[in-house]
Amino acid sequence: MFGIRLLPCFLLLFITLLGCVPDHSRQEDIRPVTVIEVEAENWRFNKEIYKVFAGKPITINFKSVEGHHGFGIKGFPEYNIEGEGSMKVTLEPGEYQIFCTVPCGEGHDDMVATLIAV
Numbered sequence: 001m002f003g004i005r006l007l008p009c010f011l012l013l014f015i016t017l018l019g020c021v022p023d024h025s026r027q028e029d030i031r032p033v034t035v036i037e038v039e040a041e042n043w044r045f046n047k048e049i050y051k052v053f054a055g056k057p058i059t060i061n062f063k064s065v066e067g068h069h070g071f072g073i074k075g076f077p078e079y080n081i082e083g084e085g086s087m088k089v090t091l092e093p094g095e096y097q098i099f100c101t102v103p104c105g106e107g108h109d110d111m112v113a114t115l116i117a118v
């Protein structure tokens, strides 16, 4: 009897705790970093959102783990890695589109991700 009365309280507590678990699919929950590891496969990048610090040199390490792909930032033709490599970029605050710079096949146009500088 006592246990059944308490059940709704435990359920409420459980639901409240669930709400506190960070959901990393939300961009506000991603912490900015100074080094990003980008891996490309057919036909996607390993993350949908990468978040970095604005105004600081950021190291981008890129690798094609399946197929042959490239890394580019829309609007910055000077930033391009093909296949595998590293580069440093410094970005103003904002959202940038990452795309594949190598015509890699049927899913090429789907190879986009978001780079956020904060």
Ligand SMILES: [Cu+2]
Residues within 6 Å of the ligand: 069, 070, 100, 101, 102, 103, 104, 105, 107, 108, 109, 111
């Ligand atoms: Cu491609």
